[in-house]
Amino acid sequence: MDITIDFDKCCGAGQCVLAAPEVFDQRDEDGVVVLLDDNPPAEQTENVVQAAAVCPAAVIQVRA
Numbered sequence: 778m779d780i781t782i783d784f785d786k787c788c789g790a791g792q793c794v795l796a797a798p799e800v801f802d803q804r805d806e807d808g809v810v811v812l813l814d815d816n817p818p819a820e821q822t823e824n825v826v827q828a829a830a831v832c833p834a835a836v837i838q839v840r841a
Contacts (some may be wrong), residue, residue: 778822779840782810792831797824810836 780800789808793801800821802811817825822841829837 778817778819778825780812780815780817780825781838781840782812783836784809786834786836788834790833792833793828793837796828796831797821800825801828 787809789803789810791803791808793810794803797817800812800814800817802813803809804811814821825837826839829835829839
């Protein structure tokens with residue numbers, strides 16, 4: 778799985794963290810997304826795809 782994030786456009790909503798907390802987190806100072814695992818296990822695929830889908834700024838792209 779290839780995860781690409783446009784960090785400059787992240788609005789810090791945190792929806793990705795709620796959908797996939799094992800893969801995403803947020804910086805304390807501004808809430809911008811942090812990628813915890815750039816190669817998550819296959820069982821996280823559904824959560825990562827969901828995180829990309831619910832991102833209000835559409836900054837997360839996922840390719841299988």
